[in-house]
Amino acid sequence: MTDKADEITAMLAPTVTSLGLELLGTEYLPSPGGAVLRLYIDVPEAEAADRNVGIEDCEAVSREVSAQLDVEDPISSNYTLEVSSPGLDRPLFSKAQYARFVGQSAKVGLKLPQDGRRRLQGRIERVEADTVVFNVDGQPLEVAFDNIDKAKLIPDWEALGFAPKKPGHPKKQAKKH
Numbered sequence: 001m002t003d004k005a006d007e008i009t010a011m012l013a014p015t016v017t018s019l020g021l022e023l024l025g026t027e028y029l030p031s032p033g034g035a036v037l038r039l040y041i042d043v044p045e046a047e048a049a050d051r052n053v054g055i056e057d058c059e060a061v062s063r064e065v066s067a068q069l070d071v072e073d074p075i076s077s078n079y080t081l082e083v084s085s086p087g088l089d090r091p092l093f094s095k096a097q098y099a100r101f102v103g104q105s106a107k108v109g110l111k112l113p114q115d116g117r118r119r120l121q122g123r124i125e126r127v128e129a130d131t132v133v134f135n136v137d138g139q140p141l142e143v144a145f146d147n148i149d150k151a152k153l154i155p156d157w158e159a160l161g162f163a164p165k166k167p168g169h170p171k172k173q174a175k176k177h
Contacts, residue, residue, distance in 0.1 A: 004028045008037065008074055009093075015064050016041055021057055024086055025093030034078035039065065040086050040093075045100065053085035088155040095145055099127040105154040108134070111147050121154065 005028040016023040016039070024040040041061055043051045062083045069081070092098055092106060101124055108120050120143075122136035132148065134141045157163040 004074070011072060011074065012039065012065055012068065015068055016061055019057070019060055019064060020044075021053070021061065024097065025091060027091075028075075030077070034080060035075060036082060037069075037075065037079050038082040038084060040084055040091060042086050042090075058083040058085070088160070089152050092151040092153065095127050095132070098124055098132050098145075098151075101153060102126060104156070106134070106151050107154055108143070108151040109149045110143065111149045114143060114147065115141070 005026040008028060009023060009026040012026070013023045020043075021041045022044050024042050026040070027036070027038040029036040029038070039061065041057065042048070042053055043057075062081060065083070066081060069075070092101070103123065105121065105123050108122075110118050110120070120134060120136050120141065122134035122141065125133040125135050125140060127133070128142075130145050131142045132145055134143060155162075
């Protein structure tokens with residue numbers, strides 16, 4: 001996350017929490033024509049089994065946050081506010097989120113190259129003080145949390161029941177001559 005995104009996340013998190021939701025993180029994407037401010041919200045982890053983020057939740061957060069942004073004015077240029085659920089390929093913003101999804105695979109973009117790569121894909125093994133350890137191609141790779149630019153989970157489509165069926169090969173019957 002950028003410093004601006006961190007600042008906005010810290011400012012808006014209490015507002016989102018007051019609506020019974022959690023602000024997972026914020027993306028601030030400046031561009032010449034106008035920036036995009038994207039908020040990712042979710043239900044608290046304790047309620048995740050019984051409830052999902054709905055359009056009503058996104059609308060409520062958008063209303064409350066828009067009012068707060070108008071008053072506090074942290075972005076001086078034009079911007080578009082987007083409020084979204086994290087989806088199956090949820091972005092990861094904090095060490096706590098990496099810890100929550102240990103054992104799952106993630107795509108990660110790095111700020112600075114490490115071992116000759118700027119991107120990696122691997123299973124989240126563990127989170128240490130300032131490091132996230134991934135299993136990449138069967139080898140552990142320690143990445144400083146501060147070096148992670150962006151990361152998102154890779155859904156296990158097969159486990160979710162969405163993977164295409166593999167074509168079966170019916171047993172060949174022996175021919176009788």
